[in-house]
Amino acid sequence: MKPENTALVLIEFQNDFTTPGGTLHDAVKSVMEQSDTVDHAVAAADAVRKAGGSVLHVPISFAPGYGEITSHPYGILAGVVSSTSFVRGGWGAEICEELTPVDGDIVIEGKRGLDAFGSTNLDFVLRSKGIETVVLAGFLTNCCVESTMRSAYEKGFEVITLTDAVGATSPEEHANAITYDYPMFSKPMTTEEFTSALTSEDALADSSRGY
Template identity: 30%
Template sequence: MSSTTSNTAVVIIDPYNDFLHPEGKLNRLLAESLKETDSIKHLKELVAAARVNKIPIYYGLHQQQKPGFIAGWKHATAMQHSQNDNKAFEEGSWGVNIYEGLEPDLNNGDVVVSKHWSSSSFQNTDLDYQLRQRDIQNLVLGGMTANTCLESTARYAYELGYHVTLLTDATAGFTKAQKDAATELIWPLFAHEVTTVGKWAAGLKK
């Protein structure tokens, strides 16, 4: 990564209460992996490091379920049907609040981009446009989940020409095996760097 942070941004994917909080609708699916990696602690460390170094954080958030969600769709995915049936990430609910301690700060230059419908926070959103308006070239990514939305977003960033850094301890999976497969086997195939929050933050101090 470039030694300057002026062209760097952090991207955090889906830090919703429904995923991260013990009372969230989908937390039970992630709880084991979140605990094993201590993911929330490391996500908070990621946010803190970004704040100290004046690195903006871009929030890639999943579309929220509401009346009429995917109504009339002919090609909705199984994930979209499940979200609709279970009212996961329900618009206006506590579950779609950003987990406490991870909230955006406009004074830090943080940006909440338009919401993604499937997995990638680039597809059908303004994330790429928002980044290029600010000459961002290096992306440091964390969030949920390791082998779905986070990986999809990182792959898309790679294809668009961004320098991609992925953080193995700032994520989780629906199973430990899925998370480990992503972070140990798949991410190194395309990411420019696969590291931890602590090692990334330490590199900023050099």
């Protein structure tokens, strides 16, 4: 893991999740408070920028009426539609104030489903920039973050998941994904462990060998 070849991918840090008044905020509030999700994501983003890495934001949004997806959604997308979440142009779909993109950040457009690679140019951007290590944070721990983690792993990237910079709709789902799924497809780390590794040559060497 070299900072210049490392990208932090921030998934759906949008008002509907992160901010009081957001349509889904109450659903993730307890895990966010337990993990200090947003604060840890901010710390990770600051560290990556300072080290010379890349910060990518991957919001999800839909046109009013959700015409981009089936008229009979089920599963997680049914919940998005029924709660009228992430409507393009609305406050709820905006990236939260704490993680407002800064100069040099990249905003990936086109996310309509769970996997951040699925309907976007994320893979193209990462490979164009020579990214080898993908670091994931965001929502939901066991949904979009996990889906993106699995794809990144299969695409050959080194994948790190920040266990205290993700959030889910229940502590049980959150803990289950981190305990049982994340180690299969990534190198789970706390934000402190990651930022320490990013600034320590010895730690970086150990991390690249999987220690």
